[in-house]
Amino acid sequence: MLQIKADIIGKEEVMPGVFNLIIVSPEISRNARPGQFVHVLCPSGDGFMLRRPFSIHRVVPGRAFEILFQVVGKGTEALSRVKIHDTLDIIGPLGTGFKYSEDIKSALLIAGGLGAAPLLFLAEELVERQVLFYPMLGYKTKTQMLRYIDFKRLGKKTYAATEDGSFGHEGTVVDLLNRTVHNIRPEIIYACGPVGMLKKISETADEFGIECQVSLETKMACGIGVCLGCACVTRQGYKMACKDGPVFDTRDILWGAEDYEKGRASGCGCDNEAPPETDSAG
Amino acid sequence: MKNPVMPASGTFGAGREYSELMDINRLGALVAKTVTLKPRDGNIPPRLCEVSSGMLNSIGLQNEGIDHFLKHDFPFMKEFDVPVIINIAGNSLEEYAQLCREIDRVEGVSGIELNISCPNIKAGGIAFGASSKLAEQVTAAARYNTQLPLIVKLTPNVYNISKIARAVTSAGADAISLINTMVGMSIDTNTFKPNLGNITGGLSGPAIKPIAVRMVWEVAQSVKIPIIGIGGISNALDAVEFFLAGATAVAVGTANFINPLTMTDIISGLEAYLVDKGFTDIGQIIGKVKT
């Protein structure tokens, strides 16, 4: 983990409202593992101050790394206005990445929308390790097929679903998974996307006895395991998304009943034994 | 203390993570996250929410308990060339007393900070820090059980902070730290749900700084013991405001999350400020606000 002031050497609006930045850092590019993230101080703007977490999307070995992000609020809006040769204050690489055992042979990578961000880095790593894998990508519509070409180039066979049926399977990526999983029979599923999607994928994985790892998103403050603010509910108690995660084995996650969509803020807003308390003391 | 700058409890853990990003040996002191007698799970997520110029948190004093702390975290903190302050909270007077007894026996502790704004306590859920009578009792109970320097950390969620400050001073506090977070709330306008799992949480960051400066100033008028000013400090000039209001030291919380170098930047910035203004010692500006 390092705090760096890094140069931006590439910026592309890959589709409206989604940007890719190439950021120079030999250290982060050398040490980063797929599934890890960086904590970015977005250029100061109005009404926000905390850093924002972004998955490491890809590395240019020994030289730079990339992030892929969507403008959803003030922080990402400010970040979308950076220019090439601006510098960004970044802490990283952070968190635990995806895990893979040495003898793994086949994997299924499921991305919903921006979930493609960490999974492309994973896909490149799997190619390196000669693991056969199938990308399965869910999009709203044909014109928003983020990184489809890249996954298609790397994967054995690529599956796509669009909600409006303009490309591939019509429906959600979860429908597509449920239709195809018995044919693909992967040893492991890696997934990233909206928490509702991840929960359903974990149910399918459970049903078929397939190991499943997902990357969860929570609100973060410190990003390094200090503030205890990014808690997720697991069978082993509260775990911190920034330090124990963001990648978790779905067998450990306790998904919240109706709470989990809440503000997209937590992949695990479920109830636990702790009584609710008013706590002004942190 | 090498200088009057330290982390605020709960925003620096035991220093382990930040030690990778900054030089802890430059700090005036290390202040540990609140520990309790028994481990506490903390509150249901979401626990964080950013708001205008600040953040809400409802962590809920998640910690592994005093035994674990003394075995695993304190030895790490002790290795630095910096005084270590242990921050404690209890559900009852007995718990505060017992924590003080246990810590008093430990070699290498420089002080105990009483967090008396924690909820769900014996007296019907009223925080110890919100009643001058309870604040006095808990300080007295702690005082009776430790020889160590005793800092009492006050909550700003009270009408008359000076009254509480006088109460803890008369009960034997050696110093006062303030402020802890202000109770606040934020609501998601799409889902109509609170943004925190706990519904309400503590507001910290620049948003509370003027309140903190005012409270430090008021307390400085009413007690003689040293004051550690806390609340929204992000740079050297923020810290100077607290010194002018009467603080003898400052602690930095939320700003650490934004820039881990905040405290060391403040330390250098204070030196530069003093030189620039022709002072030789920070003592020369303490309480010097011209009202």
Ligand SMILES: Cc1cc2nc3c(=O)[nH]c(=O)nc-3n(C[C@H](O)[C@H](O)[C@H](O)COP(=O)(O)OP(=O)(O)OC[C@H]3O[C@@H](n4cnc5c(N)ncnc54)[C@H](O)[C@@H]3O)c2cc1C
């Ligand atoms: C470990 C981790 C990795 C992440 N990786 C990526 C990544 O690679 N690419 C990426 O684009 N984002 C990623 N995110 C999410 C990203 O951090 C947030 O989108 C960002 O913090 C939002 O900041 P903001 O100030 O723009 O929005 P805010 O002002 O904080 O929020 C604005 C609104 O957007 C909602 N919102 C918050 N996050 C999201 C989101 N992710 N998508 C849609 N709405 C959201 C909020 O609830 C709010 O209503 C990641 C998050 C985590 C925890």
Ligand SMILES: Cc1cc2nc3c(=O)[nH]c(=O)nc-3n(C[C@H](O)[C@H](O)[C@H](O)COP(=O)(O)O)c2cc1C
């Ligand atoms: C995430 C978080 C956790 C905190 N935990 C504690 C704690 O365990 N004990 C305590 O006495 N204060 C705790 N506080 C309060 C801070 O120590 C400090 O009093 C408060 O945040 C105001 O300072 P700031 O504006 O610089 O953050 C916490 C604050 C935050 C933001």
Ligand code: FES
């Ligand atoms: S964001 Fe602070 S512990 Fe995870």
